[in-house]
Amino acid sequence: xxxxxxxxxxxxxxxxxxxxxxxxxVLGRAFQCASQHDEEIxxxxxxxxxxxxxxxxxxxxxxxxxxxxxxxxxxxRGSQLKSANLEIYFRNVESAxxxxxxxxxxxxxxxxxxxxxKGDLGIATVFTRTxxxxxxxLYPEIIVKKLVKxxxxxxxxxxxxxxxxxxxGILLGR
Amino acid sequence: xxxSYYEFHNPVKIMSGHKALDNxxxxxxxxxxxxxxxxTDKGVAGAGLVKIFTQSFDSSGMTIGAIFDDVPPDSxxxxxxxxxxxxxxxxxxxxxxLGGGSVIDTAxxxxxxxxxxxxxxxxxxxxxxxxxxxxxxxxxxxxSGTGSEVTVVAVISDIKRNLKMAFSSTRLLPDIxxxxxxxxxxxxxxxxxxxxxxxxxxxxxxxxxxxxxxxxDAYALAAIEMIRKNVIxxxxxxxxxxxxxxxxxxxTMAGIAFSNSMVGVVHSLGHAxxxxxxxxxxxxxxxxxxxxxxxxxxxCRDNIGRLLLPMAGADVYARTPExxxxxxxxxxxxxxxxxxxxxxxxxxxxKQAGVTEDKLPQIAKAAINDPSxxxxxxxxxxxxxxxxxxxAFA
Ligand SMILES: [Fe+2]
Numbered sequence: 001x002x003x004x005x006x007x008x009x010x011x012x013x014x015x016x017x018x019x020x021x022x023x024x025x026v027l028g029r030a031f032q033c034a035s036q037h038d039e040e041i042x043x044x045x046x047x048x049x050x051x052x053x054x055x056x057x058x059x060x061x062x063x064x065x066x067x068x069x070x071x072x073x074x075x076x077r078g079s080q081l082k083s084a085n086l087e088i089y090f091r092n093v094e095s096a097x098x099x100x101x102x103x104x105x106x107x108x109x110x111x112x113x114x115x116x117x118k119g120d121l122g123i124a125t126v127f128t129r130t131x132x133x134x135x136x137x138l139y140p141e142i143i144v145k146k147l148v149k150x151x152x153x154x155x156x157x158x159x160x161x162x163x164x165x166x167x168x169g170i171l172l173g174r
Numbered sequence: 175x176x177x178s179y180y181e182f183h184n185p186v187k188i189m190s191g192h193k194a195l196d197n198x199x200x201x202x203x204x205x206x207x208x209x210x211x212x213x214t215d216k217g218v219a220g221a222g223l224v225k226i227f228t229q230s231f232d233s234s235g236m237t238i239g240a241i242f243d244d245v246p247p248d249s250x251x252x253x254x255x256x257x258x259x260x261x262x263x264x265x266x267x268x269x270x271x272l273g274g275g276s277v278i279d280t281a282x283x284x285x286x287x288x289x290x291x292x293x294x295x296x297x298x299x300x301x302x303x304x305x306x307x308x309x310x311x312x313x314x315x316x317x318s319g320t321g322s323e324v325t326v327v328a329v330i331s332d333i334k335r336n337l338k339m340a341f342s343s344t345r346l347l348p349d350i351x352x353x354x355x356x357x358x359x360x361x362x363x364x365x366x367x368x369x370x371x372x373x374x375x376x377x378x379x380x381x382x383x384x385x386x387x388x389x390x391d392a393y394a395l396a397a398i399e400m401i402r403k404n405v406i407x408x409x410x411x412x413x414x415x416x417x418x419x420x421x422x423x424x425x426t427m428a429g430i431a432f433s434n435s436m437v438g439v440v441h442s443l444g445h446a447x448x449x450x451x452x453x454x455x456x457x458x459x460x461x462x463x464x465x466x467x468x469x470x471x472x473x474c475r476d477n478i479g480r481l482l483l484p485m486a487g488a489d490v491y492a493r494t495p496e497x498x499x500x501x502x503x504x505x506x507x508x509x510x511x512x513x514x515x516x517x518x519x520x521x522x523x524x525k526q527a528g529v530t531e532d533k534l535p536q537i538a539k540a541a542i543n544d545p546s547x548x549x550x551x552x553x554x555x556x557x558x559x560x561x562x563x564x565x566a567f568a
Contacts, residue, residue, distance in 0.1 A: 110548055111385040111436075112179040119300045121340060121545035128548060150553035 016097045020058060023100040024065035026170055027134065028076035031067055033169040034134050035074040037161050040152075041130045046072060053077070054119075054127060055084035058096040076173055086119035086127065102139070105147030106131060137162050180387035182434045183344065186324045190353040190423060195227060198270075198312065198352060199234035205310040205349055207268035209239040211261050213281045214272040218316050219243040221360040227272055227314070239266035249276045251295050251332045251339070254283035261288050268310040271348075272357070274369075275320035275455070278313050282328035282346050285311055295330060299339035304346070311348040316357045318408075318421040319369025319456055321376055321429020323351035338449065340545075353422040355415040363409045363518040368456030370405045370421060371511075371520070373397065375440050375459035376428035378467070381481060382474045383549045385435040393431035399484035400424035402510070409517050438550035439541070440466035443562065446540035451529045457521055460511060464504050465566045469558065473551035475500045482506065525568040534563040 035041050048069050057064040066081030067074045090096035095114035098104045106128050109115040117124045136144050136152045145151050152158075161169070168174075189197060202210055214224055224243060231238055242257050261269075261284060271281035286298050289308045298304060313323035322328075328341045361369070377397040380390050404420040411417070443466070444458035453461075467478055479499030483491040486506040494502050514520045521527040524534075538559035541547070547554055554562075 107384055107548060108178075112177065113181050114179070116302065117300075118302045121301055121342065122543050124301075125543055125545045125548060148553070149551070150555075 013093045016093050017058075017062060020093070020096050020100050021063045024056065024063055024079075026138075027100075028065045028067065028078065029170045029173045030134050030138055030165055031074050031130075032076040032173045033165055034137055034161060035072075035130075036174065037164075038133060038137070038158065041133055042072060044126050044130050045069060045074065048123065048126075052086075052123075053081055053084035054086040054088070054123075055081050056088045056090070058090045058093060062090075062093060062096065084119075086117070086123055088124070088127075089116050089118065090114065091116065102135065102143065102147055107149060133158075137165065177385075177387055180385070180389075182387060182389040184324060184347075184430050184434065186348055186430075187350045188353070188426060189350060190426075191419065192355070193230075194352050194354040195230040195314070195356070198350075199231055199236040201350060202236060202268060202310070202312070205268065207310045209237055209264070209266050210268040210270050210310075210312070211239045211257070211264065211266035211284075212241040212270045212272055213245060213257060213277055213284065214241065214243045215245040215247075215274075215277055216243060218273050218277070221316075223272065223316060223357055223360070226356055239264045245273065245277045245280045247276055249279040249283065249328075249330045251283070251330055252334075254280055254287060254295060254330060255293060257284045258287040258293070268312070270312045270314065272314045272316065274315065274317040275322050278315070278320065278322040278348075279328040279330055281311060281313070282322075282341065283330045285309055285346070286341065295339060295341075296332065296335070296337070299341055301342040303341070304343040306345070308345050310350075312350040312352060313348040314352045314354065314357055315422065315425070317361055317365065317369040318358055318418075318425035319372035321373065321425055321432065323348055324426055324429040325433040351426055353419065353426060355419040355422070358418045358422055359413060359415065361412065363412065364520060365456075366412065366421070367405070367409045367514045367518050367520045368454055368460060369425070370401055370408065370456075371460035371463065371514070372456040373421075373425040373428040374401050374405075375444075375463050376432040376437060377401070377424075378463060378481060379437040379440055380428070380431040380435040382467070382470060382477045383436060383438045383551055385549045386477070387435060390431045390435035393427045394435075395481075395484050397424045397428035397431060398481060400427070402485055402487075405510070406513060406517070409514060436549040437546045438466065439469060439547060439552075439554050439559075439562070441546040442541045442544040442550070442554065443537065443559065443566075445544045445546065446537045447524070447529065449540060450537050451527075451533055453524075453527045453529065457527055460514070460520055461523060461527060461566050462562070464507050464511070465562050467500075467504050467507070469554070469562055470551050471500060478503050485510075523568050524563070524566050529567070531567060534560060534567065538563055 052069040055066045064079045066077035132148045271278045285308045331338045377394040381394040401424045404417045407417045408421045440462045443462045447458045482499045482503040541559045
């Protein structure tokens with residue numbers, strides 16, 4: 001009997017995709033919230049043009065997290081953005097999962113090309129610094145210090161912001 | 175130590191050595207090119223290099239589409255547009271960059287416009303904005319330092335809009351890097367020294383930063399050793415073709431290294447100082463390199479220590495205890511800078527380079543937004559940058 005060769009239809013990594021989606025939601029809301037309260041983040045994003053959009057996206061058509069600068073804050077735009085001025089790509093679901101869960105920090109992720117940038121590299125440099133601040137606000141130092149080169153100080157204000165984030169901030173995005 | 179994952183990419187064909195230029199026409203033919211356009215500058219033409227270049231096409235049956243020899247010291251979009259028009263008018267199908275960093279960046283810019291069939295570079299600026307396969311590009315460096323013949327980047331300023339556009343894409347990689355010793359023979363001593371220290375900084379930074387990998391390490395180590403053995407001779411006797419060719423090779427190897435592992439704070443500071451005080455890039459690299467290493471010492475002492483071997487040779491390396499190698503590496507680097515300073519006056523601090531102290535805060539601010547900072551081992555903030563600048567000032 002002749003052997004039949006058929007194309008192999010790829011499966012779907014449903015669980016990992018769901019986790020990434022949830023982290024994107026938390027991170028997006030945290031960004032929106034922190035960009036209203038954290039002075040350092042506000043200072044960093046100030047020079048960006050009004051209406052500037054950025055997006056983190058899992059390749060090729062996975063979940064995404066959009067942010068838009070409006071009135072010197074970053075508005076969380078969910079997965080509505082189709083493209084953005086600055087796009088940060090995760091090469092595949094595994095890379096995104098590793099970085100979002102967070103087992104790997106962005107410097108290493110860039111070095112290992114698990115994460116790549118399309119757009120202005122200067123703004124991307126500033127964005128990675130704000131990402132570090134948001135991470136340090138969201139997670140305890142014991143986790144963050146493995147992910148970043150230098151842990152930003154957990155000021156009293158930032159500690160307060162952490163409490164706010166986990167109680168109402170992420171829910172309300174304010 | 176192996177990184178948990180890395181990539182290394184260098185598809186550029188290297189053609190190096192005696193009468194390398196004369197192999198170019200047949201090589202172009204293999205690339206499917208019939209009518210190359212040459213981009214160069216007045217300095218290169220004035221040194222007689224364009225003449226040597228055109229002679230290498232005699233009896234080859236290949237027509238040179240046009241020679242544009244008016245690229246300014248800082249590549250600008252205006253010139254890129256001007257060259258693009260000539261390229262189209264003369265029906266050219268490929269590009270040859272004959273010159274230093276600015277000429278090479280200009281050629282990369284022209285390649286973007288002719289490939290994308292556009293007249294506006296700005297819409298392609300940034301990382302990974304290019305989708306089409308580019309026209310064949312041959313690079314013939316006339317300086318030994320930038321490494322642009324093997325890199326994925328180009329920087330072009332838009333004077334009208336007052337912007338510095340950076341382009342980064344693997345598509346910008348040239349097809350061929352051609353190293354002919356005749357092309358660097360006339361480079362003056364100070365330029366020779368400055369560009370050599372740029373190459374040195376590429377190799378050193380690529381070896382200590384976060385994206386380093388075994389392949390880039392190999393290129394970096396070989397480049398440093400070759401620079402150490404030849405730079406003094408290249409500066410004191412420019413007519414030695416062997417020494418010149420060694421420097422060209424070292425520069426290309428350093429270019430391959432940093433194109434695959436990126437640079438660090440030395441370049442962040444250098445780009446910023448260049449943008450604000452117009453210090454030539456190589457001069458800035460020479461000034462900042464030891465201070466950048468000292469700054470990173472706490473994070474990568476072992477890697478700096480390993481560089482003592484190519485930097486000072488096997489004897490010194492063997493008799494230096496492991497715990498002292500990093501300091502010794504910086505010591506030998508400083509000795510080299512001093513020798514170059516004595517030979518040709520290459521500045522070793524910012525004051526000598528004509529920078530005034532009031533500019534330092536501005537440079538620090540710009541330095542921390544330079545993308546090269548991302549792969550540096552230590553996170554440099556504005557205060558750190560200012561501290562380094564103060565140390566490098568006088
Ligand atoms: Fe450089």
